[in-house]
Structures are given as structure tokens and as C-alpha cells.
Amino acid sequence: MHDKTLTQLAAALQNGELSSRELTAHYLQRIEKVGATLNSFISVTTEQALSQADAADEARANGKTSLLNGIPLALKDIFCTQGVKTSCGSKMLDNFVAPYNATVVEKLNEAGGITLGKTNMDEFAMGSSNENSHYGPVKNPWDLSAVPGGSSGGSAAAVAAGLTPAAFGTDTGGSIRQPASFCGITGLKPTYGRVSRFGIIAYASSLDQAGPMARTAEDCAHLLNVIAGHDARDSTSVARAVPDYAEALNAPLSGLKIGLPVEYFGDGLAPNVEKAVREAVKVYESLGASVRDVSLPHTHYAIPAYYVIAPAEASSNLSRYDGVRFGHRCENPEDLIDLYKRSRDEGFGDEVKRRILIGTHTLSEGFFDAYYKKAQQVRRLIRQDFLTAFEDVDVLMGPASPTPAFDLGAKKDPVSMYLQDIYTIAVNLAGIPGISVPAGFVGDRPVGLQILGTHFAEAQLLNVAHQFQQATDWHQKRPAFAEETA
Amino acid sequence: MQWETVIGLEVHVQLATKSKIFSGASTAFGAEPNSQACAVDLGLPGVLPVLNEQAVAMAVQFGLAVHAEIPDVSVFDRKNYFYPDLPKGYQTSQMYHPIVGPGEVEITLDDDTIQRVRIHHAHLEEDAGKSLHEDFHGMTGIDLNRAGTPLLEIVSEPDMRSAKEAAAYLKAIHSIVTYLGISDGNMAEGSMRCDVNVSVRPVGQEAFGTRAEIKNVNSFRFVERAIAFEVDRQIELIEDGGKVVQETRLFDPERDETRSMRTKEEANDYRYFPCPDLLPVVLDQAYVDHLREALPELPADKRERFQTELGLSAYDANVLSASRSMAEFFEEVKGVCGDAKQAANWVQGEFSGALNRENLSIEQSPINARQLGELISRVIDDTINGKAAKEVFQALWNHQGKNADEVIEAKGLKQVTDTGAIEAMINEVIADSPAQVAQYCDAEPEKRGKMIGYFVGQVMKASRGTANPQQVNKLLKEKLDAKL
């Protein structure tokens, strides 16, 4: 059952082969059996899931036909879920039971989706390996000695291991696409503003965006159909009509113009990853696409710009964790300053502290212009690189990550970890959408092909990804772990 | 040495919106603690701000009222610091691109001269909550109901040169915001608070002296007193060879002094940067024009018109235009009775006196403008005399009758102007007062004018106050003089 795609499961529910109760119980069993090994869930909401499943079955009997009705799903523990612990992977929020739902969660509930639980993640979404979680690292189901990627590592691992048909993540610098690539699944980061950020715990507000992670582009299209759209509670969400993302999936690709950014195929790219990506591009050529090299000249400056802008926003966004109204509070504070300092010292992990310190320093007097203003100027140049490229080509393709999943504990210093995001981070600075699709392996570790489009080109990206999945079977490969634990 | 005082004010005005600047929580005053602090106001994880259109409209209206530039684009910034009444760890404010640019305000001084004070800019921001220091086992309690209430911070240029000018400026701002209806202006409830920047310099010196900032002064009177104290303190300090330090001070109204807020002066570093949760606010010309057209007549224009069109004195015009409710009341009274001078006298005299005595606002007045206007009309058309008018006013004030005519009728106060009737009363009084008549006749001619008062009083008494005093005077004189 758990080797089926979400689209297939939806059909089975629709034609009565399966009830949501059976389906949900099956996934809950899988989570119970192997969840601890992978450590991909922080909370499992068994009772709630089963009652949601019963309600979905009843709704279907009463004529509800929405595709997601009765489908089990998992949510990164960054989405606020009413009455359920929402930790953001942090000790700071270990005791935080959200009093409201994120807009994404509301929309999924309305569509009849079932929440199996909340997935593990890097603390406050800061990380590229899921090793920065207060709840311990997540393991990659393809190789338990490898990281699943981050920060949406729990969501990626859970989908890859067949613990849920699909999951939701957030992507601030690659946090959907990189773990999707490491775990051999499909993950879409929509255009900034396409999906409401309301109720998603903020890391860097001008970069954060939620998106679906599933087996296939087709699954992602159905999921995006439900969560996309304007939200009056998020000023940065965009009031723009939402197309039916599933409708254009089968458009032929003849005449598609693909650009390969030369900067995405340079130093630091693992040869086997490059080989897999170039093979994938050949598949597109066989489907009638044309390919040319393009240049994104400021690519090199994306990581430096990001590590000013994201920590600056984060340093401010995370000031609300002060031990006063919610979250961790130190024992017996001597005075106000002690309350603040110890609560925050005890509640935050090292990577979060590093980014708060970097952000505080770069915004402070005497440094603001050299760092923050400069980074925002560079941000404009980076966005312009993409907009210029999209005047000539329809989509850009390249690797999602310079290497396949690395070993747990392999990246000791922060900067070498940051450099992992070289191909994903500029996309967030520019606000454009991107998708990672499985495109081969290096040994037993998956490689992801990243496809980028211009603002609001999600339908095209999903079409381009789906056509690849019609022509290849990388997305159907299952880790041995999933088979063994079946 | 001769010293000159230099004063600039930062006035925080709470805007009279129904809901908060970035959330749908109520701004009503006096609710149970934290009952009007929603998830956004509390800064709970994941929630986001959405800007209140009314706060924007009110800020622009203020800008238009002070003839300010209204920039096309304004931007919200975050001012980062930790304090328990600041839930998010930052205040959303406008540092670099405020919603209102440079403008100017007319102020009226005690001698009725008019001066101009330049406005540097005005910006929108959110208010903080309140710390309550009553004893909670040695803890401080935090109420966040006020957090997120929209504030307009109006920053003046350092154009004022005396405490009186500063108070006049504050009154002018108060008058503008209440005229516009963008704030209730209630200083006791904190709807208007101000920070005062004060420095002194030798007369003739161009460079400003070092200033002290007096925080959170919340009445017109306190502004004057705080400045007076601070100026003396600074001059004394300098003349004794000391130096003024740039610092924040508090005014203590009980001891009538300012004192340093001795914080462990770690220089603040607010790390302002554009709020990523809010987008630039873009105002198009049509929107601004629409608000401009809808502006009410403002105090300065009204004062001007009261003088030129209605012929009031500068003093009267100033008093009557100071608040919108006063001006509107006056104009309605004038409309009913048709005589601006009489209306001005009554509104400032009898009416304001009665309000002050009972400590009532115009809105709470038991007598309305129509009633007062009709009463004045009855004086003008000689239906009643001035003495009776006061009695009618008092009766209306005490709800003894719906209008002046009813009271006049009920109390029989209608003025007797029938010459025959007055003559009859005069004849009677003269007949009853032979001694006084004899005295009158014997008196020196220049003293007779005074002596006639006795007879007038007797006649008025006989008429129960309703005889027309001018007529009584004239007829009495004729009759008495005939006896000489």
C-alpha cells in the first residue's frame, strides 16, 4: 500500500477499494514500526488521525469528492497545529501547543487531509542535514549512516521510507529541495507569496515558503492545488489566481527551452552528480526540448548574501522567544535580564545562536551598510540574473546539491555545511519557484535534478517534472529499508 | 549671560481606530488585562501583521492638515529591543520612510499672535503594553491590551523658544487631531503623550546646546512646568561651570522636577531594518486627493473665518475655534439666533461657565445648541430681557422645559413692552413713594440720574422682572421730571 503514489491512493479511496481508516491505520503502523529508527517524527497524532480518517470516510459517503479527502499526510513541525505540540525542532518550543492552525493546515483540513503527525527538522529550520534538531538527527532511509538533508529532513525521510504518502516542508534556502534530492523524492518550493506563511513559524520572513514533498510531480501538483492562494492574514501572500496545477501536467515539451547555468556545473560539483544531471537533460532533449548554456553571474555571491539577510531577519524574528508568554523559561530567574539570557541560552541550540549573533552583529551600528545594505543590493543583482536568463529560456536545470547525501557528522564546521546550499539558495533570494526530482544515484544515494522557473511558473515546472517522470523511473525506486520494513 | 531656550516635541497620538494597527483586536480602553491581546499582539509564533487602512487614512489626514508632503511610498521598519511590554522583541515603526513628510503648524500665543512651528515628519507605529508594578510576589505583571494600538508620532523641528510656545504647540496638535477626529485626545488616558527635547544656548549663538529628553509628559500644564524646571536646571548647571549631558529624564509632577532615568546607560542599538512581514505602503494621488477633499475645516481656518466673516475679536475667535465641539456648538447657536456676537458671548459666558461649574464636556451638556440659540433669539427680539434670559437658561439647564418659549410662557417672563401697562405701574410706584419723589425733586440735577434707580427697581419688581428696562427708564424720567 505504501509504495503507491498519493494520486493512486486517492483513486483507490475514490473507487472504494480502500477506506481512509485502513489507509491511515496502515501508515500509523509503519510509523510505529520504523519511525524510531529514522527519527523522522517529533509527534505522531494517532488518535486525531484516526478520527479525521473516520470523518473523511463519512464525508466521502456523503458525497465529498475532493482528491485529498482521506489522504494521510505529515507536516514539518514548523506548521502550527491547534492543540498539537509545535516545537520547530527546538527545546524553546518543546512545551508549545499551538492555539491555532497555520493557513496551510486549515486548507488541508478543509480538503479532508489526515495529519499523521509532525516531522523532525533542523531547529527553527536552520540547517542542511537535520542534525540541528533538539530531537536528534533524522536518518536517511537509503543509507542509515547518511543525513536526509535539511531542514525538512523528517518530511523527506518519512516520504522516502513510505511512512506517509506526502508531507509538507518549508524552504528558506533549499530546505525542501535539498532533502528531497537526498531522499530521492519530489519536492517543490513555490514562488515566494504563493502559499500563505500564516501560522508557519518564521525563520527568515522574506525567504520562507512552504511546499509539498511527495513521490511524484503529479502528487505535488494536487497538493499545491490545495495550499496555494492568497491569505488575508499574510500581507506578503499574493492575490493572484491559482491555476489547476494538475491540468497542465501532460502538455508536451517539444519546443521547451532549457538553460543550464554554467555556474551550476563548476568546481565543487561531484562528478557523478554532474553525470546524472546531464543524463537527465538528455532525456529532455529526447522529449523535444532544446538546451543551451546560460550564465547567472552572481551565483557565487548568493551564499554570502543569504548569510547576512536570513540571520538578520532571524535575529529579529526569534526575539519573541523570551520566556514570558510561551516557550521555555529558565528556573528561578534573578531578574529580567537573567530571565531573558538564560531562557534563550537554554532554549536555543548552537546553530540558532550562531545565526542570531551573526544577524545581530550585521544589523548593528557601524556594520549595517557594509553587510545588510550590501547584501540587499546583491540580492537585487541575483534576482536580475534569473529574470535576464528567463528572457531567453523557459526553465533552468542543474543539480539540487553538489553532492549526494553526506554521512552523519561529516560536516564539522558551519561554513562547509552552508556551502551545501550553493544551488538552492539564490532561488529564495530571487523568490522564484524550484523543484527537485529524482534523477539517478551515486552508489545507493539519490541525486536530485533541480528545475527552476520564473515567478509563478509552478504549473510549468510541474509539467516539466511530470514529463520526466513519465519517461524515467527514478522516482519509483524505493530504499531497501522501505522494503525490509514492509 | 542671556540664555535662549530651544525646544522640540515628539508627540505620540493614539489613533481612534476600532481595531489595532496590525490585528483585528479591539482598541477599547479599560478592558480586563490581556483580554484584547490577540495572537498577533502577543507575538505568538507564526502570526503575521496586516495593516489597518484606517490608521493609514488618519495619518494621511493629519499630514494634509499640517500642509505636509505625503510621500508616495512609506515603509515599516523594525526597532529591535527587549522589554516585557514589547512582545515581539521589536516595535514595528517607520524609521527611514515615514508616511508624513515635512509640514507646519500654526500656534496661537497668549497675546493672540500667531507663530509657525515646522513638523519634521510624522510616522505610524504600534504602541507597547503596560507593566503593572503592584505586588505579585515581587514580580511585575504585564498587560498587553494596549500593545498594537496605532500611534502617530509627530516630530517637530526645534522651533519653540519657551515653555509657553511648547504648550501652545501641543494645544494646536491636540486641536488638529480632535478636529480631524483621528484621536480622542484624552491625555489622562494616555491618548496623547509627549517627549520634550530641551536645550539652552547663549542668545546669539547659532549652534544648539546639548539637549535632554524629558519622556512621557502627559498634560499641557506638565509640559510647561517640566520645561521651566529643565531650563533653570541647565542654565544653573552651565553657569556653575558644568556641562549638560545628553540623557533621558523623567518629569515628576509631585516634586515639580525632572530627574535622570539612571539606566545602566548601555547605548541602545535598535538595529532598524525594513520589516519583512510588511510590504511598502504605496499611496496614489487619487487616494490622497480624496482624503484632502473630505477634510473638515481646521482650527486655523475657522479662527480666521470667525474674525473676518463673523467679526469676532481675535480672542473670541481663538477660544471658540480651539476645539471642534466648541466651534460646532457655537456655529449652530449662531445659526439659530443669527447674531455671532451674542452667540459668542453666551457660549463663552453663561454656557461655558455652567459646563465648568459642573465639570461637563460639551457633549454632556444638558442644553443643546438649538435651545440656546432660541433663547438668544428671544433676547434679540425683546421677548425677554437679559435678567429673564438667565433665568430661562437655568431652567433649560435643569430640564424644566423643552425650549425657551415654553419656559417663558410657564414662568410668565415675557417682557412687558406695552407702554400703557408700564405707565400704569409707574404711576402706582410714584403714588406709593411720595418721600422718594420729594427727594428726587429736591436733589441736584446731576444726582437725579442715580436716584431714578430706586424707581426702576420698584417698577421691575412690580412687573416681576418682565418690564422692558429701557422703556421703564425712559418713561420714569419723563414722569418724574414732569413733577419738578
Next chain:
Amino acid sequence: MVLEQTHVRRAAHLARLAISDDQASRFVDDLSQILDMVDQLQRVDTDGVAPLAHPLDATQRLRADEVTETNQRDAFQRCAPAVEDGLYLVPRVVE
């Protein structure tokens, strides 16, 4: 730009993070590495380039001035570490 331990201590204080001496020297190393990497930005010619704060050139929408929130104090204070009489409690604030 060279990062000194005083910078880290100052940032930690502004950000209200307690850090030990040991942590401070570790953070100086980490943060120096990060800032060295960030310093590459100085090589980019940004003369005349306007800073970009949001990826889309969108403008702020405005909400109608309506009270839409109800009193949820009890629900919100359920996750609060210390409350009394509806107030959040903090160590005494001296003004």
C-alpha cells in the same frame, strides 16, 4: 572586517543570549569564518543598485478597520510559563 570577542559579546548582549567565556571564543571562531565568507560581497560592484527587501515588487494591502478577534486569553495563557490575574509575570522591572 575582523571580528573581535567584544563584537560577539556585544551582539550576545543585544540578543539577550548568555554565553560563557568558552562559548564566546568558540563563537568568535565560527562567526569569523562565516563573516570571512560574507566579506566576498565587498567584491561586487553595487553602485547605484537599490536594495531589495522583498523578492516580488508587491505593495502592502490594507485591512478594513474591524474588530475580528474575540477574547482568547485563557487559550493563549495555557502555554504561558507564569500568569496571575490574567497578567504575564516577569521578575520585577525597575523603572
